[in-house]
Amino acid sequence: MQAILGTTQPQLLVRAAEEVAVFGGRGPGGVLTPPLERVLDRRATGSLLNLLAAAGSTVRAPADGRVDSVRDRDGLGTLALDHGNGWESSLSGLAGVLALAGQQVRRGNALGTLAEGLTPGQGVLGLSLNGWMLPASRYVLLS
Numbered sequence: 682m683q684a685i686l687g688t689t690q691p692q693l694l695v696r697a698a699e700e701v702a703v704f705g706g707r708g709p710g711g712v713l714t715p716p717l718e719r720v721l722d723r724r725a726t727g728s729l730l731n732l733l734a735a736a737g738s739t740v741r742a743p744a745d746g747r748v749d750s751v752r753d754r755d756g757l758g759t760l761a762l763d764h765g766n767g768w769e770s771s772l773s774g775l776a777g778v779l780a781l782a783g784q785q786v787r788r789g790n791a792l793g794t795l796a797e798g799l800t801p802g803q804g805v806l807g808l809s810l811n812g813w814m815l816p817a818s819r820y821v822l823l824s
Contacts, residue, residue, distance in 0.1 A: 713743035713821045714788050716772055717795065717804055723818070729807050730817040736802040738795045740775055742786040743806065743821070744768075751782050757796050762786065767811040774804040 715732070717740060722733040746764035753759075758775035776796035780786060795804050808817040 713770070713806075713808070713817070714741065715821055716741050716743045716792075716806055721802070725816060725818040728814040728816050729805050730821060732804045732806065734795055734802050734804065736795055736797045738802070739791050740772055740793050740795055740804060742788055742790045742792055743770055743772075744788050746770075746786060748780045748782050748784045748786060748792075751778055751780060753778070758793060760792055769809045770817075771807040772804060773807075 717732050717734040717738055719738065720732050720734050724731045724733075742762065744762075744764050746762040746768075749761040749763045749769070751758065751760055756776065757773065758778040759771060759773040760775065760778065760780060762770045762772070764770065772792065774796050775793040778793040780790075780792045786792065795802055806817045806821065808815045808820055
């Protein structure tokens with residue numbers, strides 16, 4: 682594991698309503714890659730980010746890390762990823778989970794597919810630093 686020099690506290694600079702840059706500190710890789718392609722809609726609910734896309738869409742790792750846990754509840758999978766330096770993310774609403782607990786993943790690796798679920802095509806992204814939930818919407822750059 683490489684050491685990262687500097688503070689782990691991010692500084693957010695907001696330029697426009699949806700455009701955020703992270704300078705200094707370290708998010709998991711700076712900012713998160715969107716875990717879904719062709720997002721139809723997105724909604725922040727507290728610290729969580731709800732992403733709507735077509736059911737069956739590929740769910741991808743938002744940053745490099747290790748799969749900490751894989752849970753399945755009534756056919757809906759949830760993955761917890763450890764990105765190092767206290768950064769963790771979670772992805773829920775998955776079907777056909779491909780990743781295994783303990784597996785190393787790279788940004789953009791396929792983790793599973795988006796489930797039909799309670800709300801078809803809804804994936805939920807959570808983000809935390811040292812156990813504190815952060816507003817995931819501020820760390821994901823979506824067009």
